[in-house]
Amino acid sequence: MENMIPHSRPTLENVNLHTWGEMLESGHLARGVFCERLETLFIEKILGTTPDSFRARSVQSGTQALHVGLWALKLLREKDGDTSETLEVIAPTLACGALVQAIRAVGAKPVLCDTTMDGNLDINQAVSAITPKTLAVLVPHLYGKPIDLGPLLETGVPIFEDCAQTLGVETDQGRVGTMGRLMMSSFYATKPICTGQGGIVATADVDLMNEIELLCRYDGRDDSGPGWNANLPDWSAALAIPQIEHFDQSLARRKAIAEFYSESLGDLSDRIVLPEATALGAHAWYRYVVLVPNDSSQWSERLHSLGVEAKRPVFLPQHKIFDLPGHFPLAEDQWKRSLSLPIYPSLSDEERNEVVSAVRAVATELN
Numbered sequence: 001m002e003n004m005i006p007h008s009r010p011t012l013e014n015v016n017l018h019t020w021g022e023m024l025e026s027g028h029l030a031r032g033v034f035c036e037r038l039e040t041l042f043i044e045k046i047l048g049t050t051p052d053s054f055r056a057r058s059v060q061s062g063t064q065a066l067h068v069g070l071w072a073l074k075l076l077r078e079k080d081g082d083t084s085e086t087l088e089v090i091a092p093t094l095a096c097g098a099l100v101q102a103i104r105a106v107g108a109k110p111v112l113c114d115t116t117m118d119g120n121l122d123i124n125q126a127v128s129a130i131t132p133k134t135l136a137v138l139v140p141h142l143y144g145k146p147i148d149l150g151p152l153l154e155t156g157v158p159i160f161e162d163c164a165q166t167l168g169v170e171t172d173q174g175r176v177g178t179m180g181r182l183m184m185s186s187f188y189a190t191k192p193i194c195t196g197q198g199g200i201v202a203t204a205d206v207d208l209m210n211e212i213e214l215l216c217r218y219d220g221r222d223d224s225g226p227g228w229n230a231n232l233p234d235w236s237a238a239l240a241i242p243q244i245e246h247f248d249q250s251l252a253r254r255k256a257i258a259e260f261y262s263e264s265l266g267d268l269s270d271r272i273v274l275p276e277a278t279a280l281g282a283h284a285w286y287r288y289v290v291l292v293p294n295d296s297s298q299w300s301e302r303l304h305s306l307g308v309e310a311k312r313p314v315f316l317p318q319h320k321i322f323d324l325p326g327h328f329p330l331a332e333d334q335w336k337r338s339l340s341l342p343i344y345p346s347l348s349d350e351e352r353n354e355v356v357s358a359v360r361a362v363a364t365e366l367n
């Protein structure tokens with residue numbers, strides 16, 4: 001349909017041609033000073049810390065960031081004398097398939113957990129699933145909502161924060177991305193910082209980052225360890241830098257749209273469950289996810305016919321994709337009922353109003 005309001009739209013308003021031009025004039029396209037600038041800015045502006053205490057490495061995708069991060073944890077474990085045959089990685093089933101793909105790519109076994117009512121990993125279940133074979137717990141902060149790591153922090157098990165959907169948020173437990181042993185994010189086209197494809201992995205642990213650095217390159221090395229040429233090119237970094245510089249404005253615009261939706265749809269709360277700002281701290285509003293009473297695909301179809309693209313925020317729970325065992329009643333229920341409405345900085349006020357009118361019309365029709 002012409003004039004369809006898309007579910008996602010890259011946030012490129014702040015991409016000034018200055019940085020891009022500078023990159024072209026430098027005559028350097030591969031990994032170089034722009035990637036280094038991106039990594040420093042990411043540490044300072046997104047993680048709210050300093051390059052003295054944190055290190056970041058840009059890579060070609062979020063999945064690759066998960067892969068090199070898990071592999072580096074495995075290498076350090078081996079150096080500590082652990083020769084376990086099968087390692088395990090704990091993760092929520094309600095997340096994209098990239099998590100299990102990365103877990104399998106390091107030869108580990110995925111141990112999936114259910115979610116809580118807000119869609120994030122059930123931390124208590126994750127704590128119960130820890131064994132001596134646990135390499136890490138992968139914790140995505142879904143939809144922009146920071147997860148309360150609570151008892152997981154006390155276990156000492158490596159926590160790998162997946163911040164593909166939640167960046168720049170301060171919580172009672174610290175800034176998102178700095179609470180665990182390491183973090184990653186994605187720069188995919190729909191993400192809060194987007195370069196089309198890309199990702200980043202960061203940690204305060206120097207030994208871990210040294211392993212990650214080696215895994216990202218084969219050149220200039222005479223050892224036979226794995227190295228995957230995982231570099232993000234400078235031309236992608238030049239797209240990301242201005243977005244990071246203006247990230248606060250993007251967060252503010254997302255928050256304003258979320259507040260508008262919550263005010264405008266508040267009287268439908270007997271029919272749809274609206275998202276709440278988390279008790280733990282702020283919300284990055286990457287997604288505005290409502291729970292409808294029945295199958296959300298009916299709602300998507302009706303909204304589509306009214307010119308609004310709304311989707312399930314997770315394509316399929318991972319246990320369904322990979323046919324993995326377990327009982328995940330909340331994840332299945334959330335998956336079936338969740339509906340993500342368009343929310344991104346370039347959504348105009350007019351489009352925002354149209355989304356509200358369409359949701360109101362469908363709520364009346366389908367209830």
Ligand SMILES: Cc1ncc(COP(=O)(O)O)c(C=O)c1O
Binds near residue numbers: 064095
């Ligand atoms: C929570 C989460 N983790 C990891 C990824 C993987 O990132 P990428 O698509 O850049 O490989 C994504 C998705 O796009 C994601 O949403």
